[in-house]
Amino acid sequence: MTGHAGPSLKENLKDAGAMALASAALALPLVGFLTVDRAQTIVLEYRFGELLYAVAVIFVGRLLLLLANQGHSPAVLVATGAFSVLWAANAFLGIVAITWPALGWLTWIVFSVIALRAWFFMYQAGRRVKQDASDVAERAGTVIYRLGKYLGPALAAFALVMPLMPFADQRMVDLGILVLTYIMLGWGLNVVVGLAGLLDLGYVAFYAVGAYSYAIISLNWGLNFWETLPLAGAMAATFGILLGFPVLRLRGDYLAIVTLGFGEMIRLILLNWDELTNGPKGMGGIARPSFFGMPFTAAPPEGVTAVHQFFGLNFAPIHRVIWLYYIILAMALLTNWFTLRIRQLPIGRAWEALREDEIACRALGINPTNTKLTAFAIGAMFGGFAGSFFATRQGFISPESFNFLESAIILAVVVLGGMGSQIGVVVASVVLIGGPEWFRDLEAYRMVAFGALMVAIMVWRPQGLLAHREPTIHLRGRQPAPAVAARAPAR
Amino acid sequence: MNQAPLLRVEHLTMRFGGLVAIDDVSFDAGDREITAIIGPNGAGKTTVFNCLTGFYKPTIGRLALHKAGGREFLLERMEGYRIGQTARVARTFQNIRLFPRMSVLENLLVAQHNRLMRASGYTLFGLFGLPVYRQAEAHAVDVARYWLDRIGLTPRADEDAGNMPYGDQRRLEIARAMCTEPILLCLDEPAAGLNARESAELNEMLRFIRDEHKIGVLLIEHDMSVVMKISDHVVVLDYGRKISDGTPEFVRKDPAVIRAYLGEDEDEALPPEVAADLGSRG
Structure with missing residues (x-):
């Protein structure tokens, strides 16, 4: 040169x-x-x-x-x-x-x-x-992917011990909870957008359904967090199917617009259905999760042992925060395990095949509607779980928390991370959610920096930070069966 | 024998608004036979395929598929994906439709989706890795390997299907269709864009499918070297109508076919000023 x-x-x-x-x-x-x-x-x-x-x-x-x-x-x-x-x-x-x-x-x-x-x-x-830049980027992606094999467990180990580290104050653990919530939402949406290729701009609707289901069930029937969680998830999945049935015949931009409308619809219903949701005033006094039945309170009622008494510690509000942190960590890891596993099953491969070419799928005898519905329902279910967690963490929810910006941020996490990439979602959440917190010094320019970062990623890696896709199954290393006879088709 | 043919198409008509794409076409396609549908561009060949595989609902007509054992499927009444799933008609596309960002092996596994879905207990058994599913998966991989060996792609099975050379993609698409274990295989211009050697390999493969897997093959093709060499039976369409039907030898000599391909007596068909222009040049 x-x-x-x-x-x-x-x-x-x-x-x-x-x-x-x-x-x-x-x-x-x-x-x-x-x-x-x-x-x-x-x-x-x-x-x-x-x-x-x-x-x-x-x-x-x-x-x-x-x-x-x-x-x-x-x-x-x-x-x-x-x-x-x-x-x-x-x-x-x-x-x-x-x-x-x-x-x-x-x-x-x-x-x-x-x-x-x-x-x-x-x-x-x-x-x-x-070499052209994209080739280099692809190579970098491969390198990062190889590192990813170690990066994943390393990050998980870090996440496990983080709240116990000396530097972890309440603000830090709270930030960790926020990032993990978005990681979980990102992983849930990744099933819909990254694997099945259905652009969903209203994902926050399922987050809202989960949160409100949790609030309504726990306030009206007094069920605890662990009892309510599956119900809220099932509720969100049901809404996923309800939405899915009429709209999944649409493709691409049209689907995106309808899901966007659905997200707004849910928010408006929550805002206006006063008797059920308490309207814009929101719902408060939602049960906090307990530690195996023991509350995190300074002065527990008569005959109840609080957590700090059980462990013989001095009361500190951070104990509850740490417990919440571990709950969301466990939920996120479960989501990850489920997604990684289902990718290798026929249903997961069918999702990816649908993303690649729906017409070819139909010609191969795959039922496109059912396949898309399962993707939508499972994505919605994880959104509902995350929503329940949000409700129990805040103790108060209102329709304001579930506006379009949330959907956009979750989608940005998935797209910037690299569609379909699990570790990409983690990196993108840390950057997009954690980043603005660390850049507090930038004051009003914080969002400018955020925008600049997004533009930079889109220019240099339009396919996302970690877009490398590894096949779900390899032929190499598999033993051929001893005698594979030429098989006539079964009739 | 007075047995019903594998596929019997009767009075198939397809209209798009005022346009009649197919006009009262009837033909049979036999089991263990290669039936070719030929005709000039725009004759309605691909429309016939789209009707057969459920992408279009025919305006009029009956498409009956007869399975060994006497079961009959009326394809015009079935929903698109069920034609592949239950009636077992598989197809390929004129412009290749692989899953480009999935590996070659994954393409072949997706084709075995329905069997694997049942084996995985609709995902539940698979999620916990029960042996029932693991065996089914191993079997599916063996089926895929069998076809990969056949098309010579075993060494590249773990690469993205979109990175394969064009000729390999064509054959991979056929292999993928075969992985659904069809009883009728419909191929839409499989030789398009292939060179002479690849074309010969394709002929070999189609014969193999007919003779070893004992299924019916329905073929749309422009390449006459393919059609005349391997077809048992040729149907000729022109402007949506069937103009000839018979063995390759018969069709080759049929005056109606010659007229469709080479035009009528040219002097009469052309407007006088064009004919004069041509004449003055010649």
Whole structure:
């Protein structure tokens, strides 16, 4: 790459200048002006300092990218990498005060991406093979898949011991619960979208059905968590089938629109059916899970032993959080086991075959309606389980928790992770749910960073982070039967 | 013998609005025979297939399939997937329809779905890995291996079907159809896009299927070298109507077929100014 004479410095500067100018024009109204509500009048404030800063970052970034492209990758890598490391170290150790932390973090992200890019160029040049990017991405996917064999158990082991680690405070365990809930929802939706290829934009409806079933059953009949859980799951599965029957004849975009409508319908019913759901006020006082019948309360009623008394500990609210964490971990792992197992069964293969070609499936004598319905029902059931957990964890539910944004986030977890990939869902949940929590320093720019991340993934890995698909069965390593006679078909 | 033929098509008519795609076509396809349906483009051959395999409901007509043992299925009354499941008619497609992102072996296992579903107790036994299911799966893999050996894809069984060369995909699709254990195999232009050697291999395979597996084969084909070499019986369609029916030798010499393929007496058929134009050039 270094051999031929690249564009001169002047040309590079011109290119970067043009880029900076264009972004300045775009950013002027977005970043440059800020309306502030002050004493009943709206005042316009100017943020030209920030604007100038952003444009400067774009100019320098573009220049560095161009240089990296033209064979100066090592220098660019060293410069941007050093900046990123130093800045991050400063941010955590607090040596030099930072005026604009949000902008600083954005700059850090930009420079880190450029550093990655430069490394990528070096990697390509080092291989001395001209490969197109998708091939490299596919290879990277394969490598990650191989690591995935160890990554899965490693993550599971980490998840098992995480709440017991010294660094695990209540906030951390709570975040863990949130991430695990989305992992479970992602795995449930993965059955529908990733395996069966049915684009479901209303998955949150089943989450809501599960949560409300749990709340209504436990409030009216006083059943405990473990008794109610299967009922709520069955309820959600029933709704999955009810929805499935009329709409599964539709395909692709049409199915997506109908499921989107179904999600909204459920939310509106929950909002308006006051007698059953208490409408927009929501349902409170939902039973918390107990530890084998023992409550997690500081002062248990007469004759009841609380958990901290049983173990001889001092009461701490984190005990319940940890117990909730293990419940959702167990539920998520069960979902994972079930999905991995069912993928290798005829029904799972039929789902994937339906995703690939429905017409061919029909010609092979597979009943497409039943097959899709099972996928829908099983996906809905896991959504219902997760919903029950949500209800018992919050103790309060209202229709607001089940809006379209939730469906979109769950779908984003599946798509970004790589459709059909179990470990991909884990990685994507950690990034998408955990990430915004870690990037709290970015303040209002948090969602910008989130969006930038999504765009970056879609540009570099449009098929998802871990899209590698491993066959469900291998011929290699299987012994042929001693005598496979030519068989005439049974008639 | 006065036995009913494997497939008897009677007065099959298919209309799409005002367009008559097939007009009162009747023919038989025999057991252990290769029956070819030929005809110029747009003659309605694929429409016949789509009626037979339940993708279209015929406007008029009776499609009777006779199984050994005397059972009769009226295909025009059956739901699409049941034709494959119960009546055991399998088909391939003009534009190959494999499951491209599943492995070759998985393609062949999906074809054995219904048997495996029963063996897995509709998933319940399979979930807990009961021996009943494991045996059924091993058997299904053996069936798949048998066909893989036949089409020479055993070494590549674990690769994605979409990565196979074109000719292999064609044969894999036939093997997949055979894994459903059909009694009638319908092939929609299996030789399309194959070179001479692949075409010869295909002929070999179709003969093998007819002779060893003792089933009926129904074939749509443009490639006359395939049709004339291996068919036992040829049906010729033109503009939705049957114009000839008989052995390859008979059809080859039938004036109606020659007219359909080569056109009528050209001077009469062409408008006068076009004929004059052609004449002045010649």
